[in-house]
Amino acid sequence: MGPHGAPPPPAVPGAQPPARSGPDELPPTARFAATDPEYAAESDLAQPHPQDTREITSPGLRKPPRKLTVTRVAARRSIELTNRGIATFQRAAKADGAEESGLTALVYATMANFATDAAIAVSLANTLFFASATAESKSKVALYLLITIAPFAVIAPLIGPMLDRLQRGRRLALAGSFAVRVVVALLLIFNYDTWALYPLALCMMILSKSFSVLKSAVTPRVLPPGIDLVRTNSRLTVFGLVGGTLGAGAVAGLIAMVFHTPGALIFAAVLAGAGCYLSLRIPSWVEVTEGEVPATLGYHGDNRRTEILEPAQAERIQPSKRRQPLGRAVVTGLWGNGTIRILTGFLTFYIAFVAKATEHRPVQQAAMLGVVGAAAAVGNFVGNATGARMKLGRPSLIVLSCTIACVAVTAIAAILGNQMGAVVAALIASGASALAKVSLDAAIQDDLPPESIASGFGRSETVLQLSWVLGGAAGVLLPTEYWKGFAVVAGIMALGLVQTVVSYRGHSLLPGLGGNRPQHAKQEVHGHGAGEPAT
Numbered sequence: 001m002g003p004h005g006a007p008p009p010p011a012v013p014g015a016q017p018p019a020r021s022g023p024d025e026l027p028p029t030a031r032f033a034a035t036d037p038e039y040a041a042e043s044d045l046a047q048p049h050p051q052d053t054r055e056i057t058s059p060g061l062r063k064p065p066r067k068l069t070v071t072r073v074a075a076r077r078s079i080e081l082t083n084r085g086i087a088t089f090q091r092a093a094k095a096d097g098a099e100e101s102g103l104t105a106l107v108y109a110t111m112a113n114f115a116t117d118a119a120i121a122v123s124l125a126n127t128l129f130f131a132s133a134t135a136e137s138k139s140k141v142a143l144y145l146l147i148t149i150a151p152f153a154v155i156a157p158l159i160g161p162m163l164d165r166l167q168r169g170r171r172l173a174l175a176g177s178f179a180v181r182v183v184v185a186l187l188l189i190f191n192y193d194t195w196a197l198y199p200l201a202l203c204m205m206i207l208s209k210s211f212s213v214l215k216s217a218v219t220p221r222v223l224p225p226g227i228d229l230v231r232t233n234s235r236l237t238v239f240g241l242v243g244g245t246l247g248a249g250a251v252a253g254l255i256a257m258v259f260h261t262p263g264a265l266i267f268a269a270v271l272a273g274a275g276c277y278l279s280l281r282i283p284s285w286v287e288v289t290e291g292e293v294p295a296t297l298g299y300h301g302d303n304r305r306t307e308i309l310e311p312a313q314a315e316r317i318q319p320s321k322r323r324q325p326l327g328r329a330v331v332t333g334l335w336g337n338g339t340i341r342i343l344t345g346f347l348t349f350y351i352a353f354v355a356k357a358t359e360h361r362p363v364q365q366a367a368m369l370g371v372v373g374a375a376a377a378v379g380n381f382v383g384n385a386t387g388a389r390m391k392l393g394r395p396s397l398i399v400l401s402c403t404i405a406c407v408a409v410t411a412i413a414a415i416l417g418n419q420m421g422a423v424v425a426a427l428i429a430s431g432a433s434a435l436a437k438v439s440l441d442a443a444i445q446d447d448l449p450p451e452s453i454a455s456g457f458g459r460s461e462t463v464l465q466l467s468w469v470l471g472g473a474a475g476v477l478l479p480t481e482y483w484k485g486f487a488v489v490a491g492i493m494a495l496g497l498v499q500t501v502v503s504y505r506g507h508s509l510l511p512g513l514g515g516n517r518p519q520h521a522k523q524e525v526h527g528h529g530a531g532e533p534a535t
Contacts, residue, residue, distance in 0.1 A: 093239065102222035102283035103232065106215065109174060109282065110236045112275030113211050114244025116181060116268055120204050122252040123264030124192070125352070125369075170218055171282050177211040178276035185269035189262050205472070209465035217458035221286040229453070230441045234388040237434070241380060291319050295448060295456040297334075297463070299325040299517040300524065309523045317525055324452035325521040326444075326459070329396040332503040332515055333440035334460055336399035338467035339496030340406045340436055343429045345471025346489050347376070350478065351422055357480040368419060375427040383434025395439035395446075400504055402432035402439075407497045410490040417483035425486070437464075447520055 098104045181204055188200050215236070223232055248271060256264040300306040309322065326334070351372045355365040392398065409428040413421035440460060448456045474492070478485040499509050508514015 089243070096226040097224040101224040102286065103219075103224055103235075105278065105282045106218060106222050107236060107239050109275055109278040110215060110240045111244040112178070112271055112278055113208060113215075114240035115248030116178070116271045116275060117208050118245045118249035119252040119264055119268035119271055120185070120201070122249060122256055123188075123261050123268060124197075124201060125256075125366075170214060170286055171280055171284070174211060174214050174218070174279035174282070175276045177207045177214065178272045178279060181207050181272040182269050182276065185265050185272060189265045192261050192265070206469070209469065212465055213458060213461045216461035217454050218282065218286045220454040220457060222283065229445045229457075230392065230438055231388050233441050234384045234438060237384050238381070241377065246377070291451055292455060293319045293322045293324045293449070293452045293523060295452045295459050296323045296325050297331075297459055298512045299521060300512065306524050309525060319451065322523045322525055324448060324456070324523050325517065326456065327447040327520045328503065328506065328515045328517050329443040329519060330440070330447050330456070330460070331513070331517065332396040332500060333399045333436070333443045334463050335496060335500040335503050335514075336396075336403040337433070337436050337440050337460075337464055339403050339493050339500060340429065340433045341464050341467035342471035342474070342493060342496065343406050343410055343425070343489060344376075344433050345468035345473075346475040346478075346485075347372070347422070347426050347429060349472050349475030350480075350485055351426070351475075353476065354422075354480045354482065354485075371419070372423055372426045375423045376430040379427040379430030379432075380434050383431035384438065386431075387435045387438030392439055392442040395443040396504055398439040399436045399443075400500055402436040403497050403500050406432050407490065407493045410486055410493055414483050414486035414490050417481070417486075419482075421486070422482060449523075 093099075093104050093107050098107070184200050184203050184207070188197065188204075191197055191200060219232060219236070220229060223229060227235075248267075252264045252267055255267050259266075309317065352369060355368040358365065358368075406429050409425050413425040415421075441457075444453065444456045444460060471489070474489060475485075478488055499514065502509055503515030506515045508516045
């Protein structure tokens with residue numbers, strides 16, 4: 001029917017039916033404009049205004065509309081996805097009150113540390129550092145390792161006490177670890193093909209480990225009220241791996257392909273400079289250490305020079321004169337984690353030297369490293385994710401189980417004597433290391449009073465980094481036959497496992513450094529400080 005009840009006009013023979021105005025029947029440009037408001041707006045701007053009749057009379061003055069191309073659509077969608085990814089990342093970094101507490105700033109600095117390490121590793125992949133350790137130059141490598149690592153082994157036990165005395169300047173210390181790496185990276189650009197490479201590269205490694213020790217002491221001071229230390233440390237590790245190691249490692253690899261080692265080292269220097277800036281953006285309240293009681297690894301008991309303090313007595317003595325010994329669960333966790341870190345440090349260097357010792361092409365050598373590295377990344381991610389979700393009711397038992405698994409897989413890798421064994425060892429070691437570290441964090445949080453947690457984390461991280469460095473030295477010095485290297489490391493780790501088991505059972509092979517202590521040790525005071533009231 002027509003609009004006023006009249007019948008519709010008869011159809012004309014041969015005439016085409018009226019065109020429908022739905023999106024599917026429109027031309028491609030108009031159809032995209034109908035479904036994408038942004039494109040519609042751009043197309044309207046490109047069309048001349050209906051009132052501008054003088055301009056459209058001349059064909060040469062007409063501005064053609066922008067064409068819809070696959071490239072333009074792909075670019076627009078890529079930008080949209082990138083913006084969404086950045087927004088998601090920022091929301092995750094600022095979640096649970098992290099921005100207000102200062103944790104977000106520490107997350108960014110931690111990512112810069114992981115990124116700098118990844119860029120340095122990529123830049124040194126084809127240098128003398130790995131290639132020269134395949135023949136008679138082993139003795140020179142050992143000499144440089146001794147010169148560089150020996151001071152760290154001596155200084156490492158002193159880092160914790162120095163942190164306790166560093167009342168103002170922890171942010172500067174974090175920034176300083178990056179600033180020195182900028183200088184070392186620039187020196188490496190001119191010395192990556194000389195023997196000066198060894199002390200410079202190992203200085204980079206030690207500075208990275210020093211940052212980890214400092215970070216562990218700062219983390220409790222930027223803890224948001226809604227999450228605990230275990231999940232906070234897991235968050236720092238995941239952000240470092242994804243945003244730092246994977247992201248910066250991929251970019252450094254592309255730069256190295258085009259600009260070779262100097263280009264990757266310049267990129268590493270830029271990342272270290274960014275880390276220096278980000279460290280200074282950490283809130284100033286991390287400097288407040290008033291009332292903290294230093295934690296100690298040793299336990300002396302109630303001997304002639306040590307007095308065990310009851311809670312009422314402890315309040316009357318100055319915090320700086322008191323000491324908080326670590327409990328049995330924490331010490332057991334330290335021995336187990338230290339044993340595992342020997343394996344992870346060993347694998348970090350050993351696989352690279354084995355790859356360089358083969359007669360394969362560079363592409364095949366890179367594939368060998370890539371497979372092992374991918375297994376380690378998967379294991380690390382799974383270990384952190386598992387630890388963040390599981391209930392850690394008995395953390396020392398979890399650490400003991402992880403240590404047994406690592407010793408067993410190292411022995412299996414020695415028996416297999418091939419790359420498959422190395423891949424399995426990397427997978428298990430990285431996953432067990434992450435899970436054991438989460439368990440150790442839980443033990444520290446449960447064992448120590450609030451005034452000693454920051455110091456306890458600094459002490460524990462020092463032990464773990466020293467173990468990693470010793471494992472890395474073994475990875476450089478041991479023969480490049482798989483079975484020999486893994487057999488020696490398995491023997492060393494077996495000793496660590498025995499001490500872990502003995503500590504778990506309340507005894508020790510080393511007096512004062514094992515499990516012959518209470519589950520939760522009371523504070524103590526040494527020497528003439530006993531009984532002195534607080535002022």
